[in-house]
Amino acid sequence: MAKKVFYGDDARTRVLGGAKALYDAVKVTYGPKGGNVVIAKSYGGPTVTHDGVTVAEGVDLPENDDETLGYKVGAELIKQAATKLNKVAGDGTTTVTVLTYNILKEANRLIAAGHNPQELRKGIEEAGREVVAELDKISESIEGKNARVAEVATISAGSQEIGELIAGVIDKIGKDGVVTVEAGQGLEMESEVVEGFSLDRGFTSALFVTDINRQEAVYDKPAIVITDKKLSSIQDVAPILEKLAQAGKKDLVLIADEVEGEALSVMVLNKLKGVFNSVAVKAPSFGDRRKEILEDIAVLTGATVISEERGMNFDNVGLDVIGSARK
Structure with a gap:
């Protein structure tokens, strides 16, 4: 299909048309008295929701004819704004949809009347800063x-x-x-x-996932091994895996400076074969801050950080350096 290019008033009108289609669907959910929206799916039953971002994601505008070409762009602009706010604040997606559409609509009217788009942008940004400052004053x-x-x-x-x-x-x-x-x-x-600790890190490979639907690797009371070393060869991880196997432990969470290459491959292979349930996690942060976090995790889990600075490695440590934690 040949691409079509639109300019000026025509382009803005098409973008605004798509934005309005999304706005009309989402605005129904606005406020404490907002209504619900029913979203049909290509599979399964329909979804009933009053969550703005869920409604927005459920809107897929077709571009079947010349009249609706460009609508998808306008809808995606609104979706991006709603999705970004949802990631930052977890709420307020309907409000940002209503505001974004009305800003677009008013900007389109002023541009059509001859106002400079760049000056309008600067004005909108300045007004935004003033509104945020005022909201800070009256917020509770x-x-x-x-x-x-x-x-x-x-x-x-x-x-x-x-x-x-x-x-x-x-x-x-x-x-x-x-x-x-x-x-x-x-x-x-x-x-x-549950008393616990949250790390700003996840598993190093999606193959460690145990819950496919939630994309999580979940273990209850696994052996927890912590090291500040970079692990890249089979020899790096084989000693600790053998010691754990001999002790009858089959679940392992390994937190290290880096787990890559053959070391990562052997852990993934053991997990896929059901020989050893494990997950490798890259240690968070950097430098001295990383050392402090690893020590904090060790204290919480009852483990000992296996550190090269202390002359420790997987060959010369016992099971007493291993910690554990609830799910």
Whole structure:
């Protein structure tokens, strides 16, 4: 299919048309009295939601004729804004959709009336800074205010029961706690607070995944081995794997400066064959900060950091350097 290029008023009108189509679908969910949207799927049953970003992602604008060419671009602009806010704040996607569309619409009107697009951009950015500054002045901190947290969570979740449950969890773990949602076996919702530690790192290979749907590697009370060494050969990891196997341990979380090459391959192969369930994790941060974090993890898990600075390696350490943790 030959590509078509649009300019000026025609291009802006097409982009705005796509933005409006997405805006019309998402705006229904706006505010505490927002309604639900039903999204049909190509497989499975329909989804009923009042989450703005979910509605936005469910809108796929076809470009079947000359009239709708360019609509997809406008819709994607709105989606990008909503998705970015969702990643940063986890909410407010409907608000940003409504604001973005109206800014686009007004900018299009002013440009058509002869205003300079670059001057408009500068004005919008300056106005944005002023609005943010004003919002900072009138904003209210709800940290420690369980009832206020419940109000916000209830609006976001669309359920008072869920809102109160979330508020209770946040009250227990604080704003820096990590929340994991799992499907339960019964009909009741419940929460459990587990003392733990969150790392800004994940597994080094997707082949370590144990839960394909959630893309997670999950082990309960695995052996935890921590080292500041770079592991790249079979000889680097074979001694500790043999010691763990002899002790009857089959689950391993290995945190190292780097796990690559043959060392990574043998761990993946053992996991795929069911010989040894393992996951390799690259140590977070750099330099002295990395050493401090590894020591923190060691204290929490009961492990000892296997460090070259101390003359330690997998050949000359025993099982007493190994830690463990709950799921």
